[in-house]
Amino acid sequence: METLDHAIPQLHDYLTHSARRLPDKVALVCRGRRLTYAALESRANALAHALVRRGVQRGDRVLVFAENGVEAVISFWGVLKANAVVSMIHPQTKVDRLAWLLNDSRAAGLITEAPLAGVAAEAARRSPHLKTLLVSGALDAAPLGGLPAASFEGAMSHESTFHPPPRANLDIDLAAIIYTSGSTGEPKGVMLTHRNMLTAATYITAYLRNVEDDVILGVLPLSFDYGLYQMIMAFRMGARLVLERSFTYPSQILGLIADEGVTGFPGVPTLFAILGGLKSLEAYDLSRIRYVTNTAAALPVKHIRMLQRLFPQARVYSMYGLTECKRCTYLPPEDLDRKPESVGLAIPGTELWLVDEEGNRLGPNQVGQLVIRGATVMAGYWEKPEETARKLRPGPLPGERVLYTGDLCRLDEEGYLYFVSRMDDIIKSRGEKVAPKEVESVLTNVPGVKEAAVIGVPDDVLGQALKAFVVLEQGSTLTEAELVHACQSHLESFKVPKQLVLVPALPKTSTGKIKKTELA
């Protein structure tokens, strides 16, 4: 194992430190598999060597396109150990978008798994920068012909597991790029340095009071920063991560919570709405749960009360943030009864304030844009200088940059924050960001569609559901079902409109822009 004489820490030191301290402890429980810290560390080392051997160099981007699973976990740490930049990609991503991501990041490597190999191969063919494609599971050579493809397990099998490749990065180098939906519909890659991620994990584990004995549930995708940080924080503490693909079968997850003695339960409003809808929750032993966290969208007060009832012994955290700085605020659980609608105070190590349109600081009870200052603030958007300049602007110190979040908020007299609305038209559905423009462009690209508008409508389970209004060309015989199908074939399922209606025309402004405020 690597000797730890590095003065400057990097994100993957979390795994290495825990592996040195607790080699035989089970770090990861995932679909029947149990891996110790030592096993994860040595596999991540082997993968790092395999990537370097295949041409991945310092600072190169490597995409991990996989379901939550053991291989995705190994890949995340292995890419970091190769001195490369990791980007976790949602497993439902379709060919066009994956190809776009490969090209935007000019990825040198793509790691995927057998069930997704078809999509990965098709996207990889359009990516001239790719040096290696690793596929875990049963390798079917046919669709991979002509690609620099190899078996994930095979590539690792002859590599050194004891040491990673020599360390080349600084802590100000990039660790990860997390792609997030932009209001233009084109994804933006949020660049996060090792320092950004180390800082965020340190502050968040501090206020959650995480300890080595924690058993943290991971049912949110690793491609979602909130899901990813569950793993990072668990490994930081030497705790245990119980990783599942999703909350699809809630009773199975509840059984797992009981069997594994889960202590930390992170969720999003959709998940808690599903939980609240179950009829026989008392049948499961949830008494070991020490804390429950919510983020992505404000939790309705009725769900807060439900969680307090369900987990009377647990600290319930209402939190808020954005990928660009990971987390902005958390509500100390002690304040939940007093201020259930607030998302709380700035997380440790960061500060926040609100500004009006001219950039003047605002006082209590005035609505303005939230600004965040601290070491968690991203390095910028990957190769998007204009968008970066809009979000990262000069701060109080000469030369520093602070994050203009694009979110409208208000502070009360005690300094507690309340989320009001977004400044763009991004919709939060199932806790994931959806740009209406992306969905609208899929719809308008269907032959026979004249125009389309997509809005968010309140939904008990999804938070916001997508509703699409479509105007057809004259004579077109397209049906609603066909249009939904077209969306399903191009978009991840959380971006597919739940409701779709055909309308004769869309309301317009005098300049011909679609007036979304009149749609409902």
Place this chain on the structure above:
Amino acid sequence: MIAVAPPPDVRATLRHFILDNFYVANAASLSDEASLLDSGIIDSTGVLELVGFLEHDLGLTVADAELVPENLDTISRLAAFVDRKRRV
């Protein structure tokens, strides 16, 4: 002459519902034994829709503890589950 409708085939009904409501890249190749979760057809809100269909359209009552892949993850398992529930 009185036309006697054949007993509705549960598998066909289920397949029809799945193809209508979820995205199946290649409908013809969806086998009755394919995992709906593994093939990306069903996710957490998808399961709720599926249960809604079983309860409202097929008149079953599904208990929380029955929301497991052993009952729901393939067309065959779904058909067997529906069959068992109807016999109760």
